[in-house]
Amino acid sequence: MSDIAPQEVAGIEAAAEAPGQKQGAKPKKLFYGYVLIVVLGFMYFCSSGIVLPTATIVNPLMLEDQSLGMNATILGTGFSLFVLVQGLSAPLVGGLISRKGARFSMVSGAVLMLVAMLALIFFVSSPIAYFIAFGIVTSAATMMVGQLAVQSTIGDWFIARRGMAMTAMMVIGASASFIGPPVVNAIVDATGGGWRGGWYLLVALSIILILVALLFVKNKPADIGQYPDGAADAGSLAGEGKRFKVYKNTAQIAFKDVIRNKYFWLISLAATGGFAAYTLSTAQGVIHFTSLGFDHGLIVGGVAIMGGVSLVGKMLLGMVSDRIEPIRLIVGSTVVLFIGVIAGAAAQNTIMVYAFYVCVGFGFGGVNAVFPTAMANYFGASSFSKNLGTGIMITTVVASTLPVMSGAIFDATGTCTLAFYITAAIIAVCAVCGALVKIPKHNSGKGE
Template sequence: MFSLLSMGNPWGKARGAFYGWWMVAVSGFIMVITAVPVFQAIAVWSVALEAQFGWSRTQLGLALSFTRIEGSITGPIAGYLVDRMGTRFMVFTGLLILTAGFFLFSQVQNLWMFYLAYFIMSVGQGQAGWITVMTLLNHWFVRHRGMAMGLAMMVMGVGALILVPSIAWLIDPEADRLGWRRTAEILAVVALVSAFVLPKVIRNKPEDVGGYPDGVPPVPAASEEGEGNDEIELTIGQALRTQAFWTISFGHGFGSMVVLATMSHLGLLLQDVGYGVQTAAWVITVQTAVSIVFQFIGGWLGDRIPKNIALFIFTGIQGAGVVFLTLGSSLYYFYIFAVLFGIGFGGRTPLTTAIRGEYFGRASFGKILGISTVPMNFLLLIAAPLAGFMRDELGDYDMAFLLLAGLNTLGAVLFLIARRPKLEHLIEAGAAN
């Protein structure tokens, strides 16, 4: 389509390994430079912005809500485009948009400029990030889908383990270091360079290079054995008629509300009880370190037991961790939160995507994943400002996090009751209509 995306692949001659594992590494790195600074580091950005501009918790929380408006609008578009245009195009254009967003963020002088910059950053990470790379991995893996997605999330976790404390150290408002503006400019340069490098190594599907998912030719006899592992291929219309589409979408949404609120307000909560930005970074680091391990465990487990059951377990553990944020100001409670939240969030993260691939197939995965983010993003729209508003009105975060923990439990139950679709039932239902 254009010359950049037709350039040679420097890894193309790699021997002795299924090329899909290179896609896992690249996918993880893409999420490091997109999701980590935009979402996982929001807790430390917020402390620096509050120190400079004096904005309220509600105002800071609204920034993530604007990103969810973006997600509701662009999620389905990104899903459609990645199925039609391919991952390479999406990564290139998304990282260019992210570059512009980081640069504008570095120039912020008022609240509305901050909102605009964060909206653009979110558009860029949304186009290059989760939907795009999960669609890529869903094409490359079937039997090892959960493990592949878990490993990619582990790569992102390792990146977050390094990047979040580094950002916190660089932008600490109590220290005279690089500052948040120069740090944002550095991230803009990283995104720009990556936009021209990463598309060279990406291949959209194994079939594009004469291969097969998992690196293994399909075995026709498997369907005759009735093992229950056969791939189902649903259209977007068929997926929308299933119970699983809606229970997974809303289960993911309710389970993610507490994630978004925690990412947005954890640093501010720690500041409320007398701790600084470096302490917040260490709590996030512990949570991230635990989640790295359980991203692999969750993906591995999801390839061996029903994914809906694994999601129920891990989402429940995530909610239990959040309750510890309401028990007092002792740092001990925050580290218990970090461990439990890391187990739950880490374990469920690859499974929320892998279950969609298992239930709905490869052919329309990008479209299905994009549409399924709409109800999730509408729920996420209220998460961060709700927590900020309740803190501003009540004086602390206790009721906000207890409410979100309850909604998280509802999400766990919705995952549990998600039933795997049967294609013959959908065909019969379509004929009846």
């Protein structure tokens, strides 16, 4: 638990004196942060939320296109590259957001995403082109317009209700994982069953993203004369010494001090379990369960269920992340993930297949919802985009190895069972890392 630091009070007072708003006066307009929750959720839906669910359905169809010369290893390498580039680009995108603002990053990313989608439809004709268009360009674009940009913006606009705001935004965005698979599958069928048709939806969404970012995104509350959490909270935050139910560090902490803190690394490694399980599922889940003899329609249904349960995980864990320490919620989620991956490793019936998708959906949903909140709570919002970007890099460096590893194992053995067991072991280690994070009793400004 913590009191608001003097630096945060100064920031609030400075924002309150922004042009067009007298000191101490309550804003006459609706707090724009609530509007941004919907706007950013929609942007997450159209980018990070929809791309991987689409790829889960579309990319395996590349194996049927003889002209591409694809196998499971090459397919998995594309997914590994996608995840790796997300991680490697995240610190760069975080720096871009810090210098130019999230709005600039979102518009640039949406343009890049449009280029990537057009390339996938009209120009990709070899594994190398697949690696570039999907693994590199699409990956970097979704980080710029989606995950990191929207989460950083929420961190700038909310303090007291950060967990609630992050959850609401991500629930809107993550609904794509539930809605996307059947819609994309229908588009593929309507366009002749080829993999290229699956990307037409993303072309339209990319254009919409550009317009939404230009018209509705505001980088920081001070840009429009407001401050985090709205006028109703300003007095309580600054003048009444409000105490939070979970630890929230509101001091100004430099990025160089954050990355030297051992708990930054432990929090990032703890979250890695969620990204590892989800990456394995999206990259090789369809191939793995098909090799075990399960019907393709059943597997597509499992992917859709995973998306729906992911929403439940995001809502339940996100709703309590302002009352229960987010890092503890991450540990609980990794336990659920471990159970699910073990069930999927050598699934013998439909129940075990669905147990895998339900557990991965719930566990990843929980981790994805509370990881940015945990990072912001522990180290504050002053360098949040850089902190979160570097944290994402750590999670994805590990997760990016799984698709290519599982693809190679599949080509050698005919199943991904061994890869599932290796992933379960990684998830167990991640749970231990999260359990080692100590929550400070007071706001010291730099954690412990």
